[in-house]
Amino acid sequence: MNILLLGSGGREHALALKMSQSTQCGQLFIAPGNAGTAQCGTNVQMGVSDFEQIKTFCLEHAINLVIPGSEEALVNGIYDFFSEDAALQHIPVIGPSREGAQMEGSKAFAKLFMQRHNIPTPAYREFNATSYEAGVAYLQQHSLPIVLKADGLAAGKGVVIAATHEEALDEFEQMIKSAKFGDASKTVVVEEFLRGIEMSAFVITDGHSYKILPEAKDYKKIGEGDLGLNTGGMGAVSPVPFADKAFMAKVEDRIIRPTVEGLSKEGIVYKGFIFFGLFNIDGEPMVIEYNCRMGDPETEVVIPRLQNDLLELFSAVAEGTLAAQTIYADVRTAATVMLVSKGYPEAYEKNKAITGIPAPTGDQIVFHAGTRQDGKTILTNGGRVLAITSLAADLSLALVHSLQTAEQIQFEGKVYRRDIGFEFI
Incomplete structure (x- = not known):
C-alpha cells in the first residue's frame, strides 16, 4: 500500500x-x-x-x-x-x-469527559477573560504549589507549576490578558498539584476494541535532576520499572477501558492512538492529560520495542478488526537520549553541521528530529535535533550505549542530559 x-x-x-x-x-x-x-x-x-x-x-x-x-x-x-x-x-x-482530538486540543474538554466517566484525575477549575476576577480570587486562596495549564495546544510548553501565589497570579495574567500562549491560553485550567511520578501509557483503538502498547516515561526538564525549563522531551525509557502487572491492571480497569468505552458511548469517532499522561501516586494511577497521537520522544522507545508489523495494526484499525491482533514487545529496555540545540527551549540557532551519526544496528537507532539535508551534509533544523535510542538487557546498559553515541555525534552547541532514567538506576 x-x-x-x-x-x-x-x-x-x-x-x-x-x-x-x-x-x-x-x-x-x-x-x-x-x-x-x-x-x-x-x-x-x-x-x-x-x-x-x-x-x-x-x-x-x-x-x-x-x-x-x-x-x-x-x-x-x-x-x-x-x-x-x-x-x-x-x-x-x-x-x-476533530471532536475526538479535543481530548488533547482542550484540557477543559478532557476534564469534563473524565468527570462524566469517573476517570481519576486531579481536581481543577477553568477560567477565561470573562471569569478572570473569579480566577484571581481562586488563585489567592489556593494551596501551593499551583498548576496552571493553557487549555489549548502549546507545543508541550503550556504548563506552569507556580511555587508562590504571586507567581501564579503573574502567569495567570500573562496567559489570559497577554496571550502568552496565543489562543491556547484564552482559557486556563487551574489544577490541583499532586506529588507522584509520571509515566505514559499508549493504546491503539479501532473505536471499539483496543490494544495496549509498551509504556514509557519521558523527561521534560532541560536540566539534569529534572531542573530548568520544560521542553518537548529530553529523553525517555521503556519499560517503566514501577509499571508492573498490578499497576497496569489498575490503569486498564480505571482509565483505559472507561476512556475507550466512554468515547464509543458518546458517539465520538476515534480510530488511532490514545496517549495517557499518568501520575503514579502511591501505587494509584491518575490521568494528567490525554494526547490524540503518540508522544515524542516516547515513540522513539515504544516503537523500537514493538515487534508487530505496524501496517498490519493500522489496517486492523481501519477495518475494525483490531480485537484479533496480539501485541508483541521486545523484552529489552530502550533508553533514548535527545540531543538539542544550545538555547533550547528558548532561542537557538539552526544550520549547524552534524557529524558522527552511526548507521543503525539491531541494538541502536539514531532518530532524526530537527534535521535537514543539504547535499551530503546533515544540518540542525530545530531545537530537538536527534534522538539516540539503545536497546539492552537493562536500563543502565542501554543508557551507557546511548551516551557513548551522544559523545560521538558532533554539532556546534550540542546539549543533552546524562541522567535519563536516573530514579531507576
Whole structure:
C-alpha cells in the first residue's frame, strides 16, 4: 500500500522506519519529513494542515493510508476532511475525528469527559477573560504549589507549576490578558498539584476494541535532576520499572477501558492512538492529560520495542478488526537520549553541521528530529535535533550505549542530559 505520513520529528522518523520494514509497504511519503525520514521514503514539502494540497497529493499518488504523526492535523480535523469528501472517503486516516482530538486540543474538554466517566484525575477549575476576577480570587486562596495549564495546544510548553501565589497570579495574567500562549491560553485550567511520578501509557483503538502498547516515561526538564525549563522531551525509557502487572491492571480497569468505552458511548469517532499522561501516586494511577497521537520522544522507545508489523495494526484499525491482533514487545529496555540545540527551549540557532551519526544496528537507532539535508551534509533544523535510542538487557546498559553515541555525534552547541532514567538506576 502507498502511505502518507504527516510530520517532521523524531516520532515520524520512528514511525516511518517501522512502516518501511513492513511487507505491505509500497511507496512511503513523509510530509514534510526530515533528513532521517528521507532514508525511509520520499519527503514531500507540504504542510500537515494544508488539507487541499494533501487531497491533491493523495489522489495523484494513489495513497491508501494517511498517518498524522502530530496533533496539529488531527485537531484541525483531517479525519473529518477525508470522511466528508467523496473523493477521499476510501482512504483511512489513522487518528480521531476533530471532536475526538479535543481530548488533547482542550484540557477543559478532557476534564469534563473524565468527570462524566469517573476517570481519576486531579481536581481543577477553568477560567477565561470573562471569569478572570473569579480566577484571581481562586488563585489567592489556593494551596501551593499551583498548576496552571493553557487549555489549548502549546507545543508541550503550556504548563506552569507556580511555587508562590504571586507567581501564579503573574502567569495567570500573562496567559489570559497577554496571550502568552496565543489562543491556547484564552482559557486556563487551574489544577490541583499532586506529588507522584509520571509515566505514559499508549493504546491503539479501532473505536471499539483496543490494544495496549509498551509504556514509557519521558523527561521534560532541560536540566539534569529534572531542573530548568520544560521542553518537548529530553529523553525517555521503556519499560517503566514501577509499571508492573498490578499497576497496569489498575490503569486498564480505571482509565483505559472507561476512556475507550466512554468515547464509543458518546458517539465520538476515534480510530488511532490514545496517549495517557499518568501520575503514579502511591501505587494509584491518575490521568494528567490525554494526547490524540503518540508522544515524542516516547515513540522513539515504544516503537523500537514493538515487534508487530505496524501496517498490519493500522489496517486492523481501519477495518475494525483490531480485537484479533496480539501485541508483541521486545523484552529489552530502550533508553533514548535527545540531543538539542544550545538555547533550547528558548532561542537557538539552526544550520549547524552534524557529524558522527552511526548507521543503525539491531541494538541502536539514531532518530532524526530537527534535521535537514543539504547535499551530503546533515544540518540542525530545530531545537530537538536527534534522538539516540539503545536497546539492552537493562536500563543502565542501554543508557551507557546511548551516551557513548551522544559523545560521538558532533554539532556546534550540542546539549543533552546524562541522567535519563536516573530514579531507576
